[in-house]
Amino acid sequence: MKTIKCECGHSNPFGTEICESCGKPLTNENSRELINMRYEGSAVRSQTYNKTIVDKIWNFFSSVKVGIWIIIVILIAAAIGTIFPQEMYIPPNVDPTTYYKEEYGTPGQIFYLLGFHNLYGSWWFLLLLAALGISLIIVSIDRGFPLYRALKYQRVTRHESFMKRQRLFAVSDTGISMDRVKRVLAKKHYRIKEDNGNILAEKNRFSRWGPYVNHAGLIIFLIGAMLRFFPGMYTDQTLWIREGETVAVPGTKTEDGQYYLKNHKFIMELYGKKDKEYSAALDKTGNPVPKNYQSNVTLYHAGPSDVVGAKPELKKERDARIKVNEPLSFNDFSLYQVDFKLNEFHRMNLKLENKKTGKSYGEIKVNLFNPKSTYDLGNGYKVEMVEYFPNFKLDENDQPTTENSVPDNPAFVFKMFTPETTKGETAFIGIRKNVEAADNKYKMSFSGIETKNVSALTVKKDNTLPIIIIGGIIFMLGVVQGLYWNHRRIWIQQRNGQLWIAAHTNKNWFGLKREMQNISEESGLVMPIDQSDEKSA
């Protein structure tokens, strides 16, 4: 590899701008302009090589300009994506191919055709995120190593033009106590290195690593987010569970068995008269305002069963109350209260009556989830359930059918047997629609209904969370490290009977100048002049 030899004798890697050893500027040597202190003038790969394809790709991703563009494109895409709702937020039963056009007209159609309706699942958005990640990795390597080299091998005595071309610089006659200067600097938490009566005072070097730490955090975060797509890392299922029911929790089956959950009770509370402090607001809305959604449950675990179909042996783990904002967590899983259904039909009572006299011959109780086929009322009275439609509707040929197995609108076809009508009479019974033969002597009439509440819980496992959390923490630490501290350096050198002072900070010059002012007042050191001010003035 080529090297650049400085007049001091040191060989610098190709691309170096400021000699690593003596600090002499190696490019535009004779200029009087302030030197560029970024990366301390060390050779940065992307600024040095541009020949091969690898170089070109490398340079592309390590360019901050490209990085900023990636950020901005993501930003704009995300902003456009909020103009209309994402696919996941449109009503579940509509067809997105027509929904966007119908709801939002041509702009909606364009939105849909360009794929913005599913932006965050689209390949090009993922590609942008990947580009961001690659860029972060490459830029960290590209700049991180040179920076490390430069900060590690700092010399105290620096070249004349290195000093002169610092933004804060002054020359004064000697004659002040260097011991006092050192004491003052030490009091301001500077670490002091000496060489031949020259001083390098430095503090907060660690803040230079802030960007690298925060970028590393971002990379970890992005990796965590991508891992979600690996099987087994993530489950997300909904579980509807009725009061009194015990069910296997979906997605929790492992080799050691499975979790079961019993729902004792679902509770919904509303704000009311007792909540006096809110009475004004409650009166104004007029609508009921929910106060609490809660499922009282018991969690069980059952070991693996050897016999297929055998009833699992439930071992109680614990009782819990699942509320919004207070999920039940066990092992890798969490159960969240997400929805509910109040007063779902559970059991329906019907009476067998004589149509003319109205006399009742007994009551049957139909469990709507598990109806019996015959209900014997004794004394020769009996009801047979011929057909059951839990969620009754008429199909396109006007034939009775059921929409699903949830008893939201139960309807039955009964056959009634009495000593008088031994052949049986048939009747169709539904809510507000009874159909029966006109010459029927008996009828079934509703006499009562029992309802239960249903809780909807989400079962969630997300093994990417620890990675995401670590990434987030590292990111925060890095940002604070880089933005709340600044790397400050002060060089003091004896030259030809004069004292030369230069100071540099990576940011917050106001703070450095104020500190220099303090130092000079306390130690008698001359206050350096801001050479960038002179230029602009």
Place this chain on the structure above:
Amino acid sequence: MAELSSTLLYIAFIIYLIATLVFAMSLSDKKGKENKAAYTRRWGRVGYVLSILGFISQLGYFVTRWMASGHAPVSNLFEFTTFFGMMMVFAFILLYGIYKTNALGVFAMPIALLVIAYASMFPKDIAPLIPALQSDWLKIHVTTAALGEGILSISFVAGLIFLIRVVDQTSSTKKTKMLEIIMYLLLCVFGFIVVSAISAAAGYETSFNFTDKKEQKVELTYNVPALVGPPNGTQADDHFGPLVASPSWMNGEQAPRKFNTFIWSLLTGGVLYGIVRLILRKRIAAAIQPKLMNLKPELVDEISYRSVAIGFPVFTLGALIFAMIWAQEAWTRFWGWDPKEVWALITFLFYAAYLHFRLSRGWHGEKSAWLCVIGFVIIMFNLIAVNLVISGLHSYA
């Protein structure tokens, strides 16, 4: 307790107003014998102390309202916006403490005042918390996010000062026009307050019946005359009728009403701007510029940058990290691409881009100041417009 709380807020408002005037006075150049620097310093200190007193009074409002309502008062639009104004004042106190620049007070305090006055136009009743909001993370997330936004707003204030100071006002250019648009928009906020206050004093009301997006019949009550009615709505009374219907793609809750108020604000802002221009007989920014000539642009630029440097981590922590922790608990996932979340991410990305522009593309001074203006527009958009145009999970703001 609730009454004490409102009184304290009122007092804070008045003190902020006085502080603004004191800061403005400290820049005035009609000074006779007294040493200019000493004069500025003295009145600057008075303004600063007043700002702190006002802040303490507003803190009193916050604490007493918390006691009265049983939860942190950041749970509806009034409470949140008021708190945001308070955080702007806090951020100003912080940065003035470092840089002691009176001009910052001249701009930061009235903008905070506008925010607080804007807040007070929303229903102020102490409202109960729905289950999704009953979490300690509500206060942690919302307060930190508002603090971050408050600090970032100061970067806008400093950026604005920078632009008024340096943009050449001798002829009309794109830049002077942009500056005037900013001035006009600030006046629109003022216009909103004026219109709302007048209508409230007159007790004006007109209502509409219409069917909204979710096929629900709703009644909408406007408190200002209806220029824009709901799409396919019928007015329930014979007050001044709507001239046009609002666009049907506005999905937020009560969007037509908000859109109507928005139009009113723009119109009143226009009238106010016209009046001010007539009085000044020059561009507003041009009229302010001479008062700022003593300021070093580099210092203002640094204040602006410093605000981002301090505010960015706070914002990230509050609006993204704490938000994600809470979303994981309340909504089962830490991120769901809800519009409000997305706009917080956009704000984050924008300021990240700002830092990189500054760091490696050398965008200091004017370019950086314009970026700070855009950043503030994004923050305000998320605060105000997202729930006008887009409906999401966030129950307010």
